[in-house]
Amino acid sequence: MSAKPFAFPIKVIPTDIDFMGHVNNARYLSWVQDVVLAHWQKLAPAEEVASKAWVALKHEITYRKPAFLDDEVIAETVLEKIKGARSFYNTVIRRGEDVLAEVKSMWCCLDSETHRPARISSEVAEKFFGLTSARKARAE
Template sequence: MSAAPASSRFAFPIKVLPEDIDFMGHVNNARYLNWVQDAVLAHWNKLAPAEEVASKAWVALKHEITYRKPAFLEDDVIAQTVLERYNGARAFYHTVIQRGEEVLAEVKSSWCCIDAKTLRPARIGEHMREFFFPEGE
């Protein structure tokens, strides 16, 4: 298990689309989970080596979300995600969805790394630590 501090914060810009808006005129709550998935996968794709990106996939195991404020169609929204730690095939993320300085939602999530061919859980190797938890950060 990782004893290292959390990875650097990864910023993922979000475009609010008309289809994200529900009958109450704001972003549907379920859409936030899509944003978290998009942010986590973008984080992996940006930092992991190409061979790891090609050979691994991710499935969500658990999301714990706290909604703070609604988002609307014209909002500039960003998801700030941090890989807190990983252990075996599991990775644990904390994502904050914001509009400027306002926190719209906070999400704690756990993910399972799987082999892209066999679709079985795949251990996240210790060699990945250097990409996600570089020394000095």
């Protein structure tokens, strides 16, 4: 069971552009990181945000269309499930109705001090999924 989508606006700037005149493919991955972290910071309690860090374990990206300088882009992410210290996200990057890229990613939550994997508590998962859905997501 997935959580509600979280939208994050992106402004394409000159440093995003590559030699072909469109956004460099690597920039899409940093946008995914930006939206996932913004989602965490918006919904997780302040003490969890302060005590946890996130690292990407895997990205699977499908590029559909290029983005260009000054495009107004939206990254919309959905937390699909939490399993132990891992979280699984689907992110779609759009310009208007055009899908520019689709990204499936897996992230590991770390304790900020020890840098060891840290499980997401049921109470925190509830902030993202709601009570019943959080239990289902953790059980998968």
